Amino acid sequence: MAESAQLTGAGDPAAPAARRRATILDVAAAAGVSRQTVTRAINDMPGISADTKKRVLDAAGALSYRPSRFGRGLVTGGDxxxxxxxxxxxxxxxxxxxxxxxxxxxxxxxxxxxxxxxxxxxxxxxxxxxxxxxxxxxxxxxxxxxxxxxxxxxxxxxxxxxxxxxxxxxxxLDPIAAIDDLAAHLVALGTRRPVVLDASEPPMPSRRGIAMVEAFERRGLSPEVVHASVPTPEHASAVAAQVIRRTTRPDAILAFNDLMALGVLSACRHAGLDVPGDIRVAGVDGLTVGTLVAPTLTTLAVDxxxxxxxxxxxxxxxxxxxxxxxxxxxxxxxxxxxxxx
The missing domain is CATH 3.40.50.2300 (Response regulator)
Structure with missing residues (x-):
């Protein structure tokens, strides 16, 4: 019975794709077009209608077809x-x-x-x-x-x-557990006025910013969220400079990423604040540059x-x-x- 089933399927255009990688001929048969038309559709070449292109791409997707680099003359030594x-x-x-x-x-x-x-x-x-x-x-x-x-x-x-x-x-990349660990650590050290420096347009925080806020809220604190529209040290430094000039300044700033945290460190240095004595700073990413600054940067590292x-x-x-x-x-x-x- 198994041999009979194999022989029966041999003439089915869709059958080869179920047993091996689909070829351009399989796609052409499934879409009811020529091999040349498949080539044009796959490579976004002119000379075919939008409907035909869509039919070919749908067939290619259904068959998990991937064009051969070698067939296109793009051999790079076999790698x-x-x-x-x-x-x-x-x-x-x-x-x-x-x-x-x-x-x-x-x-x-x-x-x-x-x-x-x-x-x-x-x-x-x-x-x-x-x-x-x-x-x-x-x-x-x-x-x-x-x-x-x-x-x-x-x-x-x-x-x-x-x-x-x-x-x-x-x-x-999931920072949730590490954010929770950081919040627990900061609260245990006595942090009471944390600020989240997010990389987003106000008033909406990013997914990462929301996680930072929620981690402190679970510990009875309500961190303020401030926003830098561009996640760079320069923008972060400018925003942090405004925040730390307040009469009641934060005692911790959690930045969206390490580069922004470096900007916060710069703002603190120019304001004459001691880190971590006056304010604690942390970032996200685990970049090597964080080990080369003084003070070295606490971070949530990506492997x-x-x-x-x-x-x-x-x-x-x-x-x-x-x-x-x-x-x-x-x-x-x-x-x-x-x-x-």
Whole structure:
């Protein structure tokens, strides 16, 4: 019976995709178009209608089809290609993440192409070029993720720290437990007037800012939330300078990230405040630069190597057509106590 079933399915265009990676011919048969039309649709070339393109992309998605780089003449020596997307290489977070991903990718036999869509003036062009080269794309896509399939076809996407985005595979970074540990630590030291310096437009706090507020509220405190519209040391320093000039100043400031915390340290230094004697300061990310300032920075650290490990495991699974791998992973932050708190 098993042999008969295999012979019966041999003529079914959808059957090969169930047993092996789908080919361009499978997509063409499923969409009822020619191979050339599939090529045009997948590579966003002119000469086909929007309806035809959508039909081809829908078929490609249903079959989990990924275009071959080799068929497009993009051979790079045989290594599989990982596209890594970051949003600001000026932030040390991006190079530290990229270094971890490159190290892990090398261990797995992948080459890495890096694109910064935050600094680029032509993000769409850069992402199209990356899509043409990469077997899998990993990183911070922001609003580009929602239109990924319609713009870039079936190249698999692994999002980093995308939160509630469940449409794509991803590695989420979860600071909740570490934030709670930090709040407990600060309250135990006598903190009574904490301020959360968030990276968001007022009056709405970020997801991270909300977690910080709730951690103190569980301990009977009501922290004030102040906002820096841009998560940089310069903006954070300007906001912190206003806060610490008040008659009743805070005795702790929790910044959205380490760069903003460095800005807070700068503002405190210029105001003549002792850290941590007069005020305690903490950040989030665990960047190396936090160990090089005085006082050294207390932080909620991300294990970049662990993030890279999960991202590459998902990338390898996609590259090998493993549909059974779980599409979402979580990496928690951890509290790292240093001199500033």
């Amino acid at each position: 599989r290609q990982l596209g890594l997307v970051v949003n600001d290489l000026r932030n040390p977070y991006s190079p530290e993440l990229a270094a971890a991903v490159v190290r892990r990718a090398a261990d797995e036999g992948w080459s890495v192409s890096l694109v910064d869509i935050g600094l680029a003036g032509a993000a769409d062009r850069l992402l199209r070029s990356l899509h043409a080269q990469a077997d899998v794309v990993v990183g911070y896509l922001g609003t580009w993720a929602s239109a990924w399939e319609s713009r870039f076809g079936a190249t698999p996407l692994v999002l980093l720290d995308a939160g509630e985005d469940i449409a794509h595979a991803g590695v989420d 970049f190597d662990e993030v890279a490990r999960h991202a590459l495991e998902l990338a390898v699974a996609f590259g090998e057509g493993d549909g059974d791998v779980g599409p979402h992973r979580v990496v928690p932050h951890r509290l790292v106590l240093r001199e500033s708190a």
